[in-house]
Amino acid sequence: MVAGSATGRPAGDANDEPEGTQAMSEVEVLEAVKPESSPATRGGPNLSATTAPRARVVARDVHVYYGETHALKGIDLDIHKNEVVSFIGPSGCGKSTFLRCINRMNDVIEGCRVTGEITLDGQDIYARELDVVQLRARVGMVFQKPNPFPKSIYDNVAYGPRIHGLAGSKDVLDGIVEGSLKRAGLWNEVKDRLKEPGTGLSGGQQQRLCIARAIAVNPEVILMDEPCSALDPIATARIEELIDELRENFTIVIVTHSMQQAARVSQRTAFFHLGNLVEWGETEQIFTMPNDERTQGYITGRFG
Amino acid sequence: MASRDISETHDWFSDSARLHIKRRHAADRRLRLYGIGAIGLAIGLLAVLLGSLILSGHSAFVQTMVPLEIYVDPDAVEPDNVGGGNYRKLVRDAFQDLMPGEMSRTKQRAYLDMLSSGAPFMLRDRVVSNPSLIGQTVSISVPFADPIDQFHKGITPRDVPEAQRRVSDLQIGYYDQLLERGLISAPFNWTLFTAADSRFPEMAGLAGALVGSFYALLVCFLISFPVGIAAAIYLEEFARKNRWSDLIEVNINNLAAVPSVVFGLLGLAVFIGFFGLPRSAPLVGGMVLSLMTLPTIIIATRAALKAVPPSIREAAFGIGASRHQVVMHHVLPLAMPGILTGTIIGLAQALGETAPLLLIGMNAFITSAPGGLTDPATALPTQIFIWADSPERGFVARTSAAILVLIGFLIIMNAIAIFLRQKLERKW
Numbered sequence: 001m002v003a004g005s006a007t008g009r010p011a012g013d014a015n016d017e018p019e020g021t022q023a024m025s026e027v028e029v030l031e032a033v034k035p036e037s038s039p040a041t042r043g044g045p046n047l048s049a050t051t052a053p054r055a056r057v058v059a060r061d062v063h064v065y066y067g068e069t070h071a072l073k074g075i076d077l078d079i080h081k082n083e084v085v086s087f088i089g090p091s092g093c094g095k096s097t098f099l100r101c102i103n104r105m106n107d108v109i110e111g112c113r114v115t116g117e118i119t120l121d122g123q124d125i126y127a128r129e130l131d132v133v134q135l136r137a138r139v140g141m142v143f144q145k146p147n148p149f150p151k152s153i154y155d156n157v158a159y160g161p162r163i164h165g166l167a168g169s170k171d172v173l174d175g176i177v178e179g180s181l182k183r184a185g186l187w188n189e190v191k192d193r194l195k196e197p198g199t200g201l202s203g204g205q206q207q208r209l210c211i212a213r214a215i216a217v218n219p220e221v222i223l224m225d226e227p228c229s230a231l232d233p234i235a236t237a238r239i240e241e242l243i244d245e246l247r248e249n250f251t252i253v254i255v256t257h258s259m260q261q262a263a264r265v266s267q268r269t270a271f272f273h274l275g276n277l278v279e280w281g282e283t284e285q286i287f288t289m290p291n292d293e294r295t296q297g298y299i300t301g302r303f304g
Numbered sequence: 305m306a307s308r309d310i311s312e313t314h315d316w317f318s319d320s321a322r323l324h325i326k327r328r329h330a331a332d333r334r335l336r337l338y339g340i341g342a343i344g345l346a347i348g349l350l351a352v353l354l355g356s357l358i359l360s361g362h363s364a365f366v367q368t369m370v371p372l373e374i375y376v377d378p379d380a381v382e383p384d385n386v387g388g389g390n391y392r393k394l395v396r397d398a399f400q401d402l403m404p405g406e407m408s409r410t411k412q413r414a415y416l417d418m419l420s421s422g423a424p425f426m427l428r429d430r431v432v433s434n435p436s437l438i439g440q441t442v443s444i445s446v447p448f449a450d451p452i453d454q455f456h457k458g459i460t461p462r463d464v465p466e467a468q469r470r471v472s473d474l475q476i477g478y479y480d481q482l483l484e485r486g487l488i489s490a491p492f493n494w495t496l497f498t499a500a501d502s503r504f505p506e507m508a509g510l511a512g513a514l515v516g517s518f519y520a521l522l523v524c525f526l527i528s529f530p531v532g533i534a535a536a537i538y539l540e541e542f543a544r545k546n547r548w549s550d551l552i553e554v555n556i557n558n559l560a561a562v563p564s565v566v567f568g569l570l571g572l573a574v575f576i577g578f579f580g581l582p583r584s585a586p587l588v589g590g591m592v593l594s595l596m597t598l599p600t601i602i603i604a605t606r607a608a609l610k611a612v613p614p615s616i617r618e619a620a621f622g623i624g625a626s627r628h629q630v631v632m633h634h635v636l637p638l639a640m641p642g643i644l645t646g647t648i649i650g651l652a653q654a655l656g657e658t659a660p661l662l663l664i665g666m667n668a669f670i671t672s673a674p675g676g677l678t679d680p681a682t683a684l685p686t687q688i689f690i691w692a693d694s695p696e697r698g699f700v701a702r703t704s705a706a707i708l709v710l711i712g713f714l715i716i717m718n719a720i721a722i723f724l725r726q727k728l729e730r731k732w
């Protein structure tokens with residue numbers, strides 16, 4: 001990686017702004033930034049094509065168009081193994097769009113066109129021979145609004161393994177369901193009512209059920225699009241804890257509107273603005289010494 | 305600032321402001337009254353329609369009968385030719401026995417004409433189904449002929465000159481005697497539901513039409529349900545939005561608005577003319593009706609598919625379900641209540657449809673219920689059409705009764721549709 005190669009505006013500017021100090025102190029108080037986070041990898045227009053060997057997802061010059069709308073304008077980004085990357089930025093800047101590029105959920109949207117290259121473990125996910133169904137099993141997704149199927153809790157979790165033929169027998173499937181619910185921190189709450197509908201759970205439980213459903217097929221990457229925006233603070237805290245635990249086994253990309261959340265759960269942060277990836281790097285660095293004026297403005301609350 | 309100007313100059317409690325508010329409230333009330341008036345008119349018309357049908361049709365639900373004790377003479381009915389026996393004589397003799405004493409030939413003819421010409425067939429059916437009755441005495445209630453039936457029900461008045469009614473004074477005399485002896489009763493008219501069409505109103509029933517309508521609707525359902533759902537799924541889930549899909553959409557909507565008689569002509573030309581399918585058959589009727597039901601089902605299914613929240617599709621796609629799995633495992637089951645509702649409403653429309661069935665000959669005079677899809681048959685609406693066209697006085701009430709039966713089925717089907725919608729449709 002070309003650590004520190006990118007040049008930005010001196011980050012010290014931020015300290016002059018009263019809002020800036022406030023935002024920073026929040027970050028410090030929360031002690032969110034994980035010490036074991038990866039070495040600084042700063043993005044920018046002049047990012048070199050070399051990628052770290054442990055980069056899971058590599059995006060190069062990704063453009064997305066919705067009909068005439070140019071929603072993403074050349075994104076270059078690496079997402080590493082077993083790390084949590086958060087995407088921040090004002091509404092409509094393309095965070096969700098980029099997230100959906102990684103598991104090709106954009107394919108479903110009519111009039112959506114993606115150019116550029118995205119690889120998962122070195123494999124071009126937009127290659128003709130790649131099976132998109134398999135890709136989505138390898139890259140799971142959790143949505144903004146909890147969307148369990150109107151089926152039983154058990155069937156919600158078992159659905160993925162079933163359609164992908166991962167469980168040969170009922171016992172194996174039972175094991176997968178139990179394991180996934182445990183990893184999603186939901187097992188104790190639902191183990192006595194697996195046959196009840198998943199839609200009967202509380203919002204936070206539903207979202208953890210959706211996480212269990214996603215991890216039941218043992219994906220490599222989990223994409224989360226504002227997973228806590230419909231939840232109350234306690235449910236949010238549980239999900240954040242969960243994300244931290246899941247990091248051990250999965251690579252996680254999370255879109256969030258909450259600076260604190262980004263700071264608490266992620267090792268690296270990417271800031272999007274008007275379809276551009278303005279800046280990306282270690283979460284601590286982004287929040288304390290952003291290189292770009294726009295990042296600075298956003299995290300200090302001047303727009304967004 | 306402009307807003308301040310207004311708040312300073314405008315007095316919300318001035319007379320003109322009060323008048324303004326009053327006018328607005330009056331307009332609200334007027335609009336409400338118009339609405340209530342419109343609904344009242346609609347319900348009133350419906351009540352008039354139903355009321356007149358019940359008024360004219362209720363008498364067809366009972367039938368004037370006379371009980372007979374008939375000795376099934378082995379001389380008249382040979383055991384090895386049960387169907388060919390002289391039942392007419394048996395019935396006439398038994399009826400004659402009710403009125404002892406000598407009668408002139410004219411009087412006898414007038415007396416015997418009071419009995420339905422269909423009565424011998426009832427006895428025959430009874431004996432054919434149970435040949436051991438030969439040599440025994442059978443108790444059987446047989447219907448009177450239509451004029452006596454109408455007279456008993458008070459539809460034919462007594463106090464008019466003899467020439468103006470179809471019941472002679474002589475017959476009225478016999479009628480009064482029989483009535484006095486308690487030999488005339490008017491039980492529920494099961495014949496209306498168990499018999500097929502007949503030239504004699506007292507023997508005519510809707511069984512043939514009911515079975516014919518059932519077969520036609522069955523064929524209609526078997527064709528339009530799968531085809532309609534498949535078409536709707538393709539249009540809603542697979543087809544890309546472009547000029548072609550717009551064209552198809554416009555055409556389907558237009559198809560729903562095509563006058564039904566056109567479908568009848570099409571059925572006549574294509575199914576009967578070109579493919580050589582039999583005339584008057586419920587198979588062809590069902591095929592023609594399915595052409596009309598298809599757009600209804602497609603439109604209802606598309607609406608039901610659209611109503612499934614996108615979050616369910618996203619969830620399924622997100623876990624790696626293929627398009628087929630998304631549709632079959634998630635979208636279609638959730639849309640099913642809406643689809644079924646639409647289908648039942650479509651079938652109810654098809655049940656009442658007359659014109660296309662007339663064109664393919666389902667208004668034939670057929671005296672037995674169809675045994676299969678290709679047997680000639682009538683349907684409920686065409687049976688109504690036939691009866692409405694028949695001169696016999698008894699068919700007037702039967703026409704109304706048949707309409708009531710048809711409306712009853714329509715109400716039941718719509719009630720099922722509403723029930724499904726309320727019970728099964730998921731609320732998000």
Ligand SMILES: Nc1ncnc2c1ncn2[C@@H]1O[C@H](COP(=O)(O)OP(=O)(O)O)[C@@H](O)[C@H]1O
Nearest residue numbers: 066069071090091092093094095096097098109
């Ligand atoms: N399905 C879509 N069709 C058309 N335009 C879309 C669609 N989804 C997103 N966009 C547009 O793409 C841009 C980026 O949207 P999005 O990725 O949802 O932003 P974010 O998640 O950062 O709020 C917006 O301008 C939005 O209007």
Ligand SMILES: [Mg+2]
Nearest residue numbers: 095096097225
């Ligand atoms: Mg978004």
